[in-house]
Structures are given as C-alpha cells and as structure tokens.
Amino acid sequence: MSSxxxxxxxxxxxxxxxxxxxxxxxxxxxxxxxxxxxxxxRFGMDxxxxxxxxxxxxxxxxxxxxxxxxAVKMLYDQMAEPKWVIAMGACAISGxxxxxxxxxxxxxxxxxxxxxxxxxxxxRPEALIYGVMMLHKKIDKRKFRQQx
Amino acid sequence: xxxxxxxxxxxxxxxxxxxxxxxxxxxxxVFIWFERRAxxxxxxxxxxxxxxPWGALQPVADAIKVLLKxxxxxxxxxxxxHFIAPVVGFLPVLLIFAVVxxxxxxxxxPDMSIGILYVVAISALSVVGVFMAGWSxxxxxxxxxxxxxxxxxxxxxxxLVLSIISVVLVAGSLSMNEIVAAQEIPFFVxxxxxxxxxxxxxxxxxxxxxxxxxxxxxxIVAGFHIEYSGMKFAMFYLAEYGHALAMSAVAATLFFGGxxxxxxxxxxxxxxxxxxxxxxxxxxxxxxxxxxxxxxxLMGFGWKFLFPLALMNVFVVAAEMIVWGEIDGGMPxxxxxxxxxxxxxxxxxxxxxxxxxxxRVGVNA
Ligand code: SF4
Numbered sequence: 001m002s003s004x005x006x007x008x009x010x011x012x013x014x015x016x017x018x019x020x021x022x023x024x025x026x027x028x029x030x031x032x033x034x035x036x037x038x039x040x041x042r043f044g045m046d047x048x049x050x051x052x053x054x055x056x057x058x059x060x061x062x063x064x065x066x067x068x069x070x071a072v073k074m075l076y077d078q079m080a081e082p083k084w085v086i087a088m089g090a091c092a093i094s095g096x097x098x099x100x101x102x103x104x105x106x107x108x109x110x111x112x113x114x115x116x117x118x119x120x121x122x123x124r125p126e127a128l129i130y131g132v133m134m135l136h137k138k139i140d141k142r143k144f145r146q147q148x
Numbered sequence: 149x150x151x152x153x154x155x156x157x158x159x160x161x162x163x164x165x166x167x168x169x170x171x172x173x174x175x176x177x178v179f180i181w182f183e184r185r186a187x188x189x190x191x192x193x194x195x196x197x198x199x200x201p202w203g204a205l206q207p208v209a210d211a212i213k214v215l216l217k218x219x220x221x222x223x224x225x226x227x228x229x230h231f232i233a234p235v236v237g238f239l240p241v242l243l244i245f246a247v248v249x250x251x252x253x254x255x256x257x258p259d260m261s262i263g264i265l266y267v268v269a270i271s272a273l274s275v276v277g278v279f280m281a282g283w284s285x286x287x288x289x290x291x292x293x294x295x296x297x298x299x300x301x302x303x304x305x306x307x308l309v310l311s312i313i314s315v316v317l318v319a320g321s322l323s324m325n326e327i328v329a330a331q332e333i334p335f336f337v338x339x340x341x342x343x344x345x346x347x348x349x350x351x352x353x354x355x356x357x358x359x360x361x362x363x364x365x366x367x368i369v370a371g372f373h374i375e376y377s378g379m380k381f382a383m384f385y386l387a388e389y390g391h392a393l394a395m396s397a398v399a400a401t402l403f404f405g406g407x408x409x410x411x412x413x414x415x416x417x418x419x420x421x422x423x424x425x426x427x428x429x430x431x432x433x434x435x436x437x438x439x440x441x442x443x444x445x446l447m448g449f450g451w452k453f454l455f456p457l458a459l460m461n462v463f464v465v466a467a468e469m470i471v472w473g474e475i476d477g478g479m480p481x482x483x484x485x486x487x488x489x490x491x492x493x494x495x496x497x498x499x500x501x502x503x504x505x506x507x508r509v510g511v512n513a
Contacts, residue, residue, distance in 0.1 A: 009387060011208070013209070017213075036192045041194065041196060042198055042203075043196075046187075051370050051373070054376070081217070084215070
C-alpha cells in the first residue's frame with residue numbers, strides 16, 4: 001500500500017499544475033515566478049491551466065475582497081480532487097494591510113482550506129518557490145488512506 | 149486477401165495494431181518531454197529537470213497525476229456525448245498510422261492504394277470529437293471553441309489537400325509507400341512552396357502553434373475541454389500530441405522521403421523517426437515563435453493567402469510535370485532551380501498583395 005502511495009505521491013509531486021488566476025498585486029510576482037528568470041517549469045509546473053477542472057494547485061495571490069469571495073470559493077469547488085491551495089502574500093494570509101477593512105476577507109482560510117502560507121508583501125518569487133517546495137514535502141507525506 | 153503478400157492477414161493485423169498503439173503512446177510521451185525541454189532554450193530557461201535526469205520522467209508523472217484525478221461531469225452536460233467525445237477525438241489519430249510506412253513496405257497497410265486520401269479523410273474526423281466535446285459540456289466557452297475549430301478545419305483542409313495534390317502529381321501514386329519510393333530527391337527540395345503550405349496548414353489542422361484558437365486561454369478560457377478533467381482530459385492531451393505526431397509522420401513521408409536514407413534497408417525505421425522528430429521540432433519552433441492569430445486574421449490568412457498560393461503551386465507543378473515530367477513519376481533534379489525562385493517570388497508577390505488590402509478583413513473592408 002505504501003509503495004502505491006509513493007508512486008501516486010511521486011506523480012503528484014512532479015506534476016502540480018497551478019491554476020492561472022490572480023487577484024491583486026501578488027499575482028504579478030506569481031507571473032514572475034513562471035517567467036524564465038525564476039522558472040517554475042523546473043518542477044514540472046509550467047502548465048498553467050486556465051480551467052479549474054484541470055488544475056491541482058490554487059495559488060491565491062493577492063487581496064481577497066468579500067465581493068470576490070464567492071467567485072474564489074466557486075473556483076475552488078470546481079477544481080478536481082486532489083487539490084491544494086497556497087495562500088500567497090500577507091493579504092491572502094490575514095488580510096495584510098487591509099485586515100481591518102470592511103471589504104476585505106481577513107485571510108482566505110476563512111473561505112477555503114489552505115495548505116501553505118507564503119508571507120511577504122509581496123513575497124519574492126524565491127519565496128513562492130520555497131512555498132511550492134514545502135507543498136511538495138506535504139504531498140510526499142500523504143498516506144494511502146488519504147488518497148482520493 | 150490476394151493483395152496481401154504476407155500470408156496470414158489477421159496475425160499481421162493484430163501484431164501491427166498493437167505495435168502502432170504502443171508506438172503512438174510512447175512517442176506521445178517522448179514528444180511531450182521533447183517539447184517542454186525544447187521550450188527551455190527558446191525561452192532562456194531550463195525546462196522540467198527535477199522529475200529525473202533531464203526531466204525524462206516528467207510525462208510519466210503527468211500521466212500518473214492526470215489519470216488519477218477526479219472525473220467531473222457537469223450537471224448540464226450531455227452525459228453520453230461528453231463521455232464519448234475524447235474517444236472520438238483520439239481514434240482518428242491512431243487510424244492515420246495504419247497507412248504510414250515505417251520501413252520499406254512495413255506498416256499495417258502501407259501500400260494501401262488510396263493511402264494519402266485515407267489520411268486526409270480520417271484526420272478530418274477528429275474535429276467531430278472536438279466539437280462533440282465543445283457542445284456536450286454545456287458551457288458557452290467550450291461551444292465557442294468547438295465552433296472555432298470547425299471553421300478553422302474547413303478552411304485549412306483546402307490548402308492542405310491542394311499541397312498534397314502536388315505531391316501526388318509528382319509521385320504518380322496515392323499509396324504512401326510508393327510516394328516514398330518515388331522520392332529520389334526529397335520532395336521538400338523539389339517543391340519548397342508545397343512543403344511550406346503543407347506545414348502551415350498541418351499546424352492549423354492539428355490546432356497547434358500560432359493556430360491554437362480553440363483553446364485560446366486569453367479569450368475562451370480553455371476552449372473545448374474546459375469542462376474536462378482527469379482521464380478524459382488526458383485523452384484530449386493525448387489526441388493533441390498524437391495528432392501532431394501523425395502529421396509529422398505524414399509530412400516526413402510526403403516531403404522528406406519517409407524511411408529513405410543511407411542504408412535504409414537496415415535502419416529505415418530510424419531515418420523515419422529522425423525525420424518525424426525534425427518536423428516536430430519545426431512545429432515547436434513555430435509555436436514558441438509566433439503569437440496566436442486572431443480569428444478573422446486566421447480565416448483571412450487561410451482563404452486569401454494560403455489557398456491562392458496552394459492553387460498556384462498545383463498549377464506550377466502540373467505544368468512542369470507536363471513539360472519535363474518522367475513517365476514513371478519524378479522530376480529532373482534541376483527543377484529545383486525553377487521551383488525555389490518561383491516559390492520565393494510567389495510568396496513575396498502574394499504577401500505584398502495581401503498586405504496591400506487583399507488580406508484586410510473587417511466590417512467595412
Ligand atoms: S500582500 Fe501586498 S503585494 Fe500582495 S496583494 Fe496584498 S498588498 Fe498586494
């Protein structure tokens with residue numbers, strides 16, 4: 001059983017396709033991560049899927065307002081299992097600068113479950129890559145029982 | 149089955165059918181890896197390199213992940229059509245390989261007398277799968293993608309077939325193996341214009357490169373497979389690369405002399421593979437170099453640029469065949485010195501005309 005889980009985890013580790021969506025300024029850093037200087041392709045993540053059905057990793061990059069929240073929740077629900085979420089930037093983690101605002105969600109974990117938090121305002125691409133590697137570690141630890 | 153030289157038809161059929169399926173699946177894996185690695189140098193990056201040395205197992209990881217992902221069928225989808233569309237899209241790709249000669253006379257039915265006609269007929273079928281996917285998903289964007297692919301297919305099928313006609317004229321046969329046998333000089337040297345038209349039309353036919361309008365993610369999200377996930381999406385992915393492989397194989401057969409090359413009685417298959425890879429490299433090159441076309445530009449380019457050029461190409465080749473052609477097919481080698489300048493002049497003149505207003509498309513044109 002554990003060897004099956006190992007194979008599955010290996011596949012998911014090296015082929016975590018991100019979902020091409022961005023919310024605010026942090027999205028620009030996510031785009032930079034995908035560009036050739038930082039090259040997220042190395043991890044097999046070059047396939048930025050435009051459709052949530054085919055993506056594995058939702059990088060919530062930026063400020064999430066209450067108005068946008070239903071859309072993000074719906075996008076998350078539309079993704080096929082297994083799926084992961086990275087909260088990128090101070091806004092996505094806790095609301096950041098706008099934490100006390102009437103219109104900003106204080107942390108995306110109020111709406112969708114988050115696997116990895118990448119702090120920064122905005123986080124540098126290196127930080128996002130580090131977060132992705134943390135996520136890879138998490139994927140590697142999945143047991144067979146947890147596999148969907 | 150008296151036309152079949154190898155005795156037991158069904159044994160041959162079973163063995164080669166299996167071999168072709170394995171070949172296509174393996175080559176699609178290799179192609180996906182090759183494309184993503186080749187993107188690296190083009191974009192000044194590394195490309196996948198973590199999954200194993202040189203990222204060679206990257207497609208395997210992708211396959212494991214995609215095949216075991218959840219399969220979602222939208223509530224409003226037409227369930228049966230939604231289910232069957234990926235198969236309809238992928239099947240024609242496999243069928244094309246039935247007539248491709250991998251080696252001298254080796255293949256499933258490489259000397260089928262209507263070989264290339266069969267290829268054209270079958271490869272146009274995969275659009276049905278794509279449109280079924282677009283329609284059955286119950287999503288407007290996927291329907292738009294499906295509509296686009298039909299418009300694109302209809303308009304680019306014409307130059308594709310016309311450029312094939314010029315090959316058939318010179319080779320004097322429709323059979324793929326005989327077309328290869330007729331290529332003392334590869335046809336891309338004899339008919340550079342024909343090859344260029346074929347390549348561009350093939351790129352549009354397999355919806356790759358600058359012509360991937362049906363899944364233009366900046367316009368219609370993910371196009372026809374927007375609602376597909378898991379294994380069905382993997383089928384579409386497979387079909388896309390399989391079609392690229394099939395078109396590369398057909399182009400290698402028609403224009404690069406298929407299995408021909410020094411020592412082809414022993415390593416003909418390797419020559420064939422090498423040429424397939426070379427043509428696939430050209431496709432990758434075009435894909436990374438050119439931005440995606442706009443829909444109206446696509447149609448304008450197809451009907452007002454490629455189509456007249458393909459007609460003129462057929463005319464030129466036919467005239468040359470009447471004057472200098474040899475009885476058993478083939479043209480003298482010095483025809484190169486006529487055809488190459490003719491191709492350049494035609495392309496130059498027609499692109500001027502196209503720029504001048506002939507190619508303008510718009511509401512008030
Ligand atoms: S964390 Fe900073 S950079 Fe990121 S979205 Fe919030 S304000 Fe913008």
